[in-house]
Amino acid sequence: MSFFELVNLGLLLIHGLVSVALLGAISHQCTAVLRTAEPNRNEAFINRYAAVNPMAFPWAVALLYVTSIGLGAVLYPEYRLEARFSLEEMRLLPVVGLFELKEHFAAIGLGLLPLYLSQWKLSKPVSAPRASTLTLGFIVWFSFIVGHVVNNFRGV
Amino acid sequence: MRFSSTAFLFAFCLIYGIVFMFELPVLGYYPVTATWSRADLTVSDGTVMHWYGLLLAALTGGAAAGFIAAVLSPVAPLPKRLSQLMDRWLLLPVWGLMLLMIWLLRDFW
Numbered sequence: 001m002s003f004f005e006l007v008n009l010g011l012l013l014i015h016g017l018v019s020v021a022l023l024g025a026i027s028h029q030c031t032a033v034l035r036t037a038e039p040n041r042n043e044a045f046i047n048r049y050a051a052v053n054p055m056a057f058p059w060a061v062a063l064l065y066v067t068s069i070g071l072g073a074v075l076y077p078e079y080r081l082e083a084r085f086s087l088e089e090m091r092l093l094p095v096v097g098l099f100e101l102k103e104h105f106a107a108i109g110l111g112l113l114p115l116y117l118s119q120w121k122l123s124k125p126v127s128a129p130r131a132s133t134l135t136l137g138f139i140v141w142f143s144f145i146v147g148h149v150v151n152n153f154r155g156v
Numbered sequence: 157m158r159f160s161s162t163a164f165l166f167a168f169c170l171i172y173g174i175v176f177m178f179e180l181p182v183l184g185y186y187p188v189t190a191t192w193s194r195a196d197l198t199v200s201d202g203t204v205m206h207w208y209g210l211l212l213a214a215l216t217g218g219a220a221a222g223f224i225a226a227v228l229s230p231v232a233p234l235p236k237r238l239s240q241l242m243d244r245w246l247l248l249p250v251w252g253l254m255l256l257m258i259w260l261l262r263d264f265w
Contacts, residue, residue, distance in 0.1 A: 073208065077187035080205055097264020104176075104257045107211050111168035111218060112250055114161035131247050 008078050015071040019144050022064035029057040030137040033130045054133075058120040061136070062113050069106055076103070083154045095153050102146040109139040158226035162242060167221030169249035172214040173256055182209030 001009075031050040079099070087096050116136055119129035175182055183194055188202035198204055234242070 076207065077185065077190075077205065080203060081187050093264050097261050100261055100264065101257060103207055104261075105254060107172065107207070107214070108169070108250055108253055108257075110211070111165055111172070111214060112247075114159070114222070115165045115246070118161040135247055135250055 008075065011071055011075055015068060015075060018064055018068045018071060019140075019147070022061065022068055022140055023144050025057050025061050025064060026133075026137045026140045028052050029054045029061065029133055033133050055120065058117055062117055065109065065113060065136075065140070069110055072103075072106065083150070086154045087150075090154075092153060095150055098146045099150045102143045102150075105139050106143050109136055109143075112136055112139075159222045160225035160229065161222065162246065163225030164218040164222035165246070166242070166249055168214045168218030169253045171217040172210060173253050175210055175213050177256070177260060182206055182213050184209055 028049065029052075031046070032052050032054040035047075035050045084096060084099075087093075112132060112135060116129065116132040119132055174180070181194060181196075183192060184197075184204040184206055185192055185208050186197055186201035186204055191197065191201055193201075194209075196204075
């Protein structure tokens, strides 16, 4: 394995780890904004999972999102040169298309971040900005699953 | 520093959608030769990636719209009805653009 491949592998691992952290943070926040009852830490798992303060997450989510998309952007040419050509040769066009869609959704999520941050900055716990948080949650989950699936077909 | 995140979002989605749909020339990256160029070098430099240029165009245009809207809003506010409409349908450009992308990439499905 060459030094370049080793660096790419390291970046891919960090990209995956950052994505997992982002997934955890946004999932906690999404369940918290969907909860209508008062948080109670002595209930079932799902209630305990949602019993976090969603106001504590926005900057962490934004930072992890930007880091994740930045690492993805660095790795993208390697995917284009190595993985995509192989996928096309194998006639796995829907897989290629899914990855394209993931890149566009991730970019749209980046466009949503300033609004998401400003809404959380202004919001009170009772009027949490559900729509932007859930939309960002959808984008993060979609990107994570598609990235994982595409990597299973042909990784960089 | 004043900034309108609503104007940023609307401009970002609009620019992203238009540039992608009409294949307007943006900065391209040629990974085979590691070259950045606005010119079409596919014959000499191989495959091209437009995603970076697309993102750059949308971020730059969105940021400009965000600052301009923030500066202009006290002097020339939007009509109340339009402002209410934008607040109500705040995420329409996001979901609209995502659906547009699914449709524009239909050749893959």
